[in-house]
Structure formats: structure tokens, C-alpha cells
Amino acid sequence: MRQTIFLNGKFIPQEKARLPVLTSGFLYGWGLFETMRSLDNNIVYFKEHLKRINQSCKLMHIRFPYSFNKLKEVIKKTVKINRITDAYVRLTLWKSDTLTDTLVVARKYQPYPWQKYKRGFRACISGYRQNENSLLAQLKTTNYLFYQLAYTEAKKRGFDEAIILNNRGYLTETSRSNVFLVKDKTLFTPALECGCLDGITRRVILDLAKKHHIPVYTGNFTIQDLYNSDEAFLTNSLMGIMPLVSIEKRLIARGKPGKMSCFFLERYNLLLRNEA
Numbered sequence: 001m002r003q004t005i006f007l008n009g010k011f012i013p014q015e016k017a018r019l020p021v022l023t024s025g026f027l028y029g030w031g032l033f034e035t036m037r038s039l040d041n042n043i044v045y046f047k048e049h050l051k052r053i054n055q056s057c058k059l060m061h062i063r064f065p066y067s068f069n070k071l072k073e074v075i076k077k078t079v080k081i082n083r084i085t086d087a088y089v090r091l092t093l094w095k096s097d098t099l100t101d102t103l104v105v106a107r108k109y110q111p112y113p114w115q116k117y118k119r120g121f122r123a124c125i126s127g128y129r130q131n132e133n134s135l136l137a138q139l140k141t142t143n144y145l146f147y148q149l150a151y152t153e154a155k156k157r158g159f160d161e162a163i164i165l166n167n168r169g170y171l172t173e174t175s176r177s178n179v180f181l182v183k184d185k186t187l188f189t190p191a192l193e194c195g196c197l198d199g200i201t202r203r204v205i206l207d208l209a210k211k212h213h214i215p216v217y218t219g220n221f222t223i224q225d226l227y228n229s230d231e232a233f234l235t236n237s238l239m240g241i242m243p244l245v246s247i248e249k250r251l252i253a254r255g256k257p258g259k260m261s262c263f264f265l266e267r268y269n270l271l272l273r274n275e276a
């Protein structure tokens with residue numbers, strides 16, 4: 001099907017897009033992006049995504065090009081023009097001389113089959129290490145090569161995901177999600193200082209845990225902690241909550257999605273619908 005995108009103020013067919021190449025965005029990867037889900041005309045956690053990219057823009061000296069309301073309107077229109085009810089939406093902003101280039105793309109959301117959620121993800125340990133002191137570690141920049149390489153490495157080795165450790169050997173996240181461990185009915189997740197993204201879904205889980213009186217600890221955790229956990233799961237805005245059942249073919253507990261993972265999965269899906 002013909003795809004319409006929003007590029008710098010205009011809705012155009014994707015194949016008609018033209019861009020200058022002598023920009024900092026193209027030459028140096030000086031840009032930011034957000035991936036969101038739009039369900040039944042509602043952009044899920046829109047405000048949170050927009051706040052995150054807006055804050056990152058300030059850190060990266062990128063001028064925010066539109067008001068939140070205008071961007072909401074643009075995203076909704078992009079989804080509508082392409083006649084999608086459940087959409088993957090990507091907003092990209094990048095530096096172009098003194099201006100900011102803006103791209104909005106909406107595609108049909110392609111969920112993992114439910115069997116995948118029932119079985120859970122199998123992850124490897126990436127050979128790439130995150131520099132926890134790097135500014136880039138906590139931003140969703142258009143320099144995603146590090147994560148792309150980690151993901152490609154995992155796929156080549158036959159795994160679903162790659163667990164990334166930082167330079168000090170502590171857990172950070174995976175190539176496209178945050179990671180949670182459960183031990184003795186308590187939830188653990190790497191602190192932001194470990195070099196992980198301040199994930200929107202991570203925050204939702206932390207809020208849900210608080211609401212349901214589940215104790216939570218953020219801090220430094222090792223791969224041993226992950227092996228010794230009772231269960232583990234991964235989070236991101238597109239796949240939601242995905243149980244993690246093994247690392248390098250070593251099973252976590254009995255290698256099955258755990259109770260707390262399923263609880264959060266159900267709760268999150270309810271929230272998505274309530275939001276919608």
C-alpha cells in the first residue's frame with residue numbers, strides 16, 4: 001500500500017521524500033526519535049514520549065519544531081491518512097543547519113504472536129559494552145548503531161535479544177528494551193546511572209508496582225543476579241511486557257514466564273485499552 005509520511009510541514013507519499021544531505025542530522029547522526037503506539041486514534045503515552053524527546057532536544061541543542069498539540073495533530077493525521085487503527089509511529093527530529101527537520105511515519109503495528117509471550121524471549125549476552133558515562137546511553141538518538149549491532153549479533157546467534165552490560169560489568173538493558181528481575185516477590189531493575197534508557201514502559205511498571213505495593217529496587221545488578229532470579233521480563237512501548245526465560249541457553253528458574261511477569265503483562269494490556 002502507498003504510504004504517506006509527514007516531512008517538514010507536508011504530508012507526502014513516502015517515495016517523494018527529498019532531503020538535503022549536507023546537514024548535521026545526516027552527516028553526524030545529530031538527531032532524536034521516539035517510537036510510539038497509536039491505538040484507536042489514541043497515541044499511547046503521548047505526553048510522556050513528547051516530554052522525553054523535548055528534554056533530550058535541550059541536551060542536544062536541537063530546537064523543538066512544533067508545539068505538543070501540533071505534533072499530536074500531525075501524528076493523528078498521519079495515522080488517519082494511512083487508514084491504520086493500530087499503528088507503530090515514529091517521530092524523528094534532526095538538526096538541519098539552524099532549523100530542525102521533522103519526520104512522522106506510521107505503519108501497521110506488527111505484534112509478536114501471542115505464543116511468543118507464552119514462551120518468552122531467549123537472550124544472549126552482547127559482546128558490546130555500554131559506556132554508562134556517555135550522554136548517548138540515556139537518549140534515543142539517531143546514533144542507534146550500537147544497539148543495532150547488538151541486536152544483529154543476537155539474531156545471528158539465534159536469540160531474540162541481547163543483554164547489554166556496561167563497562168563496569170553491570171546489567172543495563174537490551175538492544176531495544178529495559179530489563180526487570182524478580183526475586184522473592186521483589187522487583188529489581190538497573191538504575192538509570194547504569195546507562196539505560198529512561199523507558200516509558202519502565203516507568204509504567206515502576207508506577208504499577210508502587211500501586212500494588214510490590215517492593216522495587218533500582219541499582220547495580222549482575223548477570224549472576226539475573227541467572228539467580230525467580231523470573232525476568234523486558235519492556236518497551238511496542239511489545240509491552242515480554243517474559244525473559246533464558247540467557248545464553250541457561251534457564252531462568254524453570255524457563256517459563258513467571259507469575260509477576262504475567263501480572264504486569266495483563267495490567268499493562270488493560271492500561272493500553274483504558275488509555276485507548
Ligand code: PMP
Pocket residue numbers: 035140147173174175176177178196197198199200201202235236237238
Ligand atoms: N532501551 C532501548 C535501548 C530502547 O531502544 C527502548 C525502546 N525505545 C527501550 C529501552 C524501552 O523504552 P520505551 O519503554 O520508552 O519504549
